[in-house]
Amino acid sequence: MNTQLHDIKTNIEIGQQIFEAVPSNLQPKWAGVILNKFNKHITEIPEQIKELNDIIKKPDRWHEAHKQFGSIRRFLLDSKKYAPQEYVLLAESIAKITYNSSGKPAPFDFDSGYYIPSLALKAADFFQDESLEEDIKTTLLLFRGNKNLTTDLASAKEILLYHQIDDILWYDWDPIGINDLAPRDEYQSYTPQIFSLIKSNTDKMVIAKTLSKIETYNMGLAGNIEKCLKIADQILAIDMEN
Structure with a gap:
């Protein structure tokens, strides 16, 4: 509707x-x-x-x-x-x-x-x-x-978690620095990959390295592993809260 x-x-x-x-x-x-x-x-x-x-x-x-x-x-x-x-x-x-x-x-x-x-x-x-x-x-x-x-609380939690991960990638990760200029879907193609890692109980370092690899190979940037570690912490904290 x-x-x-x-x-x-x-x-x-x-x-x-x-x-x-x-x-x-x-x-x-x-x-x-x-x-x-x-x-x-x-x-x-x-x-x-x-x-x-x-x-x-x-x-x-x-x-x-x-x-x-x-x-x-x-x-x-x-x-x-x-x-x-x-x-x-x-x-x-x-x-x-x-x-x-x-x-x-x-x-x-x-x-x-x-x-x-x-x-x-x-x-x-x-x-x-x-x-x-x-x-x-x-x-x-x-x-x-x-x-x-x-009534399906588990699925509802997953939907909310997915949306929260997408928000973190857009508002906090934003490696190109364009979240006040570009369309909202700029990083959404990467959300499923990070969500899948969270659902697989992947540790912080793997999530951070994945984000850094995206920065390097997909965007042609110099990967910022320190920032990616902070972003991984944010995402894992959200998962624990849910």
Whole structure:
């Protein structure tokens, strides 16, 4: 189904459909991936949002998101000129659904997650970057259209992991240094290879050498093994969190 950006921004029912298509155990991490799409565009990420991101990474810390919501709300009230405000409101909604996923008493409103799609795209509007909008839309719709994934948690985790690896290659690896100029799919042909290595429980050095080899033989660059080792660490950390 072709879901237009305008419809996601304005129709809360579509927001509900998008959110409810995400397996409940993955909702905080899915939302965290969306939040991280803005890292490259925001010069000073509020500490309260950085702390929320750390909480999202560890399910045994999800209950801390209730207090973190209060911290983010206070930041917004104290920083009325902060822009885009939708980015902070997005973080608030993500804090709410993260706490709700902890299973602790007194959850936030059941529809808190319905606003995530709209807020994410409205925040993206501020930067006037079509590639950011499309990237966010892709993440929003990762699970929509496949009802089986709501019960097949293993497959859903793999889809999210694949997307996170693709993000790391684009935002962090970016050996050519073109992720603010080139089409979003510039490195996507390498994602399956790295994903396959992760699924095979390959160690850090093999992943790093594979990335360095791609830099050297596919791109004609001088391979940067030190950076590739850091990228391998990032990818392995994501796999462990999932």
